[in-house]
Amino acid sequence: MTMISKNSNSSSKWREILRSRTLFVWLLITPAALFMFLIVGWPLLETIRLSFTNAGLGGEQYIGWENYEKLLNNRKYPAIVGRTFYWMFLSVLLKMVIGTAGALLLNAKIRGKATFRVMVMPPWIVPMAIGCIGWLWLYNGHFGILAGVLMRLGIIDGPFEFLAYKSSAFYSAVVTDVWIGTPMIAIFILAAMQSVPDDLYEAAYVDGASRWYRFRRITIPQIMPVIVTMSLLSAIWTFNSFEVIWILTEGGPRGATTTMIIDTYKMAIANYKFGYGATRALMVVLSLAVFSLLYLILLNKVNERYKTK
């Protein structure tokens, strides 16, 4: 009798669990969670494992912390990390400023604005490799249009190879990256601007607020969540940007455009040092994680400030 009642109790419990909302939710999440584990979790775990080996063309052996020690003692690595953050900061700043300015212009009530909105899209739509190859030609000192125009204007007196010198190669790569990344920022910020209620502007206008005051006190606070999200996303993409630098300079000349992701590729794939490369890849993940955390904390504070005012 007791046995029967126990059985009926447990089966009713199971029935309850099966009917419960929690299980239903978990059932829905499971495929996505499994998929995420397969494409993110497992490779990450494998990278961590590899970073403790000397994996290369000839196989692999566990070597403990040796790769990490080697990396931390590498005199060139701090410069690469610094360059990566500088590259990211400069590129994201320019994308955000130009993107916001572009969004403002695209939001203006003028005839044919739809055409202008379409016209800003090509850098984003064109495959990145093709766009970069186009820039490669623009930067060519002997056949490129940039040097040609500068020569005709008398700014330079002969061919100038933009990608041949350390500084010019770095800033040329930044310009190309900004060209590719700005349209998307502009479109997202434009979408955010369009969602700002007109009533707010009308009320401010009636109160005698200037254009600048309306932009500063209405537009910016209203679109701040989008700015925060887009700048963070853009920062991550720029940090990991590979194609632009690889196609233009392959990290040269003399490492002047080598960022952490280029350095990781060169080590892991080009030099077949998969273990040491994995260590560098984890440094990229770690740097981005720390940066994202600090960035989010900082920008949440900025957000709060705008909300309260």
Next chain:
Amino acid sequence: MKMLKKIQRISLIGASLFLLMGLFQIQAQELRFIMCGGEVRAADQKVIDAFQASHSGVKVNMEAVPWGTCQDKSMTLAAAGDPVSLSYMGSRTLKQLAKNNLIVSVTIPEADQANYQPGILNTVSYEGKFWGFPHAFSTKALFINCGLIEKAGMQCVQPHTWEGMYQMAKTVKDKLGIAGVGLAAKDFDNTMHQFLNYLYSNGGQVIDSKTNKIMLNSPEAVETLEFYGKLVSVAQEGPTAFERSQLKDLFNDEKVAMYIDGPWGGGQHKKTLKTIAVPIPSGPSGTNGTLLITDSLAVFKGTGHEDVAMELARALSSGDAQYDLDSSWGLTPIMKYEGMVANPYYVNSSYWSVFVEPIGSGGPEPLFVEYKSLQTVMNSMIQGIVLGEGSAKNLVATAAQKLEEFK
């Protein structure tokens, strides 16, 4: 009941077909062949077709991959445990592949060894064994645009020394405002190659292949790097943005008066240009030399049919097949064909003598366990002098020290 029998019959036929296909697959042997260079050359395809015809059940699956990614592909496939059967790739990769136990050594009979040009077999040798069949060979020469030289008031003749070459380039630069010489210094393999042409013309070397000792830190190498730096003042703007094929474009566009290229260069120049090819001038400490570069057919380990792959590689690099390739592609003759075919294409040719005569005094592409690291270190040294970031002595010493790690 009838339906059941029908299903049984269909299942039986299906299973038999499946088994037959399996048996067929066991009998058929597929050779995966990666051909670096982006295309399968007609001379090679002819041999492959004949090989398939004479070996029933053997199918050669060709994959032509551009140079930029080809060697990485072959090597990473092998490292991942999925090796191709054979690959046509730069001989510079062989030491690394051999050291990591990814390719098998090949046997070249002594009679055949004697057919090769001097120095060729050194490019595929490591620890007393051959690791690939040499299949393409190039030497280099200095191409001069005589139209520009004469316009600058000089006679278009061979400069015998570096100083003569420099003065010629300087005169072009001063009088015509055009770069006297094309200089490669981009992050690319042929930047190192171009430097090695000068180094071997000055009696220097990078590594002693017999003792495996780094020889770069020498007065000859310092002199060579100093000369490379000196050429910057008479070269095209921004050498660090240029590799050899881009120099050819400048040469065709009459934007540089001379540059170094292989024998194929002659056929790629504009027909309207009046050009000559001359041996690379000699440095103060040497006689004119050249870099001997070969590409080889390497047979990968672990496919289970290394013997068949080896047979194909041997067929492709055999005397007649190799002659077809060299003559149709304008390559420096890899073998001494004088004794093998009547009137070979390079004999009695003043153009070809420029590429054939320096073979004896040429130096091989250095064999390192990490060939990409060799390239990185050498290019960094070259870019250092081009960008004025140190003295030749310091740059050479630093590079030599770094190379110790990769030999």
